[in-house]
Amino acid sequence: MIRTWRGRGLLILAAVPLAGAVPMADVAVAKPPPRPRTHAEPSKGVVLRTAAPEKAVVPGRAYAWAWTFRVTGKARAKSGEAVFRATLPESLAFVSGEKACASSGREVVCALGTVRRGQKIGGVIRAKVLRRAEPGRTIRLRGSVTWRGTRVTTRFPDVRVSRTADLAIIETAPAKARSGARIRYALGVRNLGPATAESVTVESRGPIRLVGHDTACLPRGRDYVCAVGSLRARASRTLHFEAVPRGSVRAGTVLESSWRATSPTPDADESNNRAVVRTRITAPR
Known part of the structure; x- marks a missing residue:
């Protein structure tokens, strides 16, 4: 509401608060939590390295896909829970892994427990090449580790399904x-x-x-x-x-x-x- 007064040729305006009006207060807008980054290079002090079996694999046989996860000295936190994940292609079937590894369908999850700064953990996933795997086809597999909200993903070296005789x-x-x-x-x-x-x-x-x-x-x-x-x-x-x-x-x-x-x-x-x-x-x- 605005009131006016006239006096000696002057016009005075004054703002009067409305009844029931409440002054606006500053509202803090919550920011969404940062998403884990996914890439194959070291991320915020975490490194994932992978190794595959020989370049050519034979249908019907099981092979080992090995990986090593390391938290470097550049990591800001001292420790955190780590989890390794991999999704097997249709040409592979999970056989075994570390004690804390389990599979559901084609997804393999390994709970690595608490990993401290400077610590390195290695593991192996054994998978069988299915007999229906097409000869000459390339098998591609990725692994990822999540540690304190950061995720690093690395490809395993490609392997090829051998052309076999019997x-x-x-x-x-x-x-x-x-x-x-x-x-x-x-x-x-x-x-x-x-x-x-x-x-x-x-x-x-x-x-x-x-x-x-x-x-x-x-x-x-x-x-x-x-x-x-x-x-x-x-x-x-x-x-x-x-x-x-x-x-x-x-x-x-x-x-x-x-x-x-x-x-x-x-x-x-x-x-x-x-x-x-x-x-x-x-x-x-």
Whole structure:
């Protein structure tokens, strides 16, 4: 409300407070809490380093993804609770981790407890490459650690899903053989695919000596190595040779020999790479 007075040619204005009006007070506006920063470089004194398994991984096998978290001397706080997190891609399945690690779906969370300034903590996540992982596909994985409101994120080194073969070996030999007679062996090697198995070899173990053996087999110490060559998917080769016991053996002795197929090409299933045959030696006529 404004009142006026006139006097000696002067006009005086005065402001009068309205009834019930309350003077405005300064209002403090609350600021939102700062968001944790996410990046792969050291952030406010925290560092996360990662390491991956070999560059090529084989479907069906488990590998270790390692990480190290460190609070440097530049950190403002003396200590704080730390948590490690990682989300596995669809090509990986969680197998195990540290004691404080747990998984829910594809997310892995590890409670690291209180981490002090200058302290370093390391951990490992073991994950299995699923058999449906596409050969040649790159697996990418990120890990992050949160410490006192600050989050640092780092990529693990990329790994590639190997193109694999699957060697299977079948060896046949007679169940019985007379003492002094030659034992005939047939050794079949097949590549179940899907990739070509390069430079396949078969190694022998056992107390036998090859005679009239396949030209692909050469002695190596007391054993033999047979060169099969490269096998495309679904291709096979059979080696034929004869053998006698190394040294004299009595009737009733069971002669055991084992053979194992290998290739520089990663093998998706090594359980069928080995064959064992047994032949009982009988008395001569």
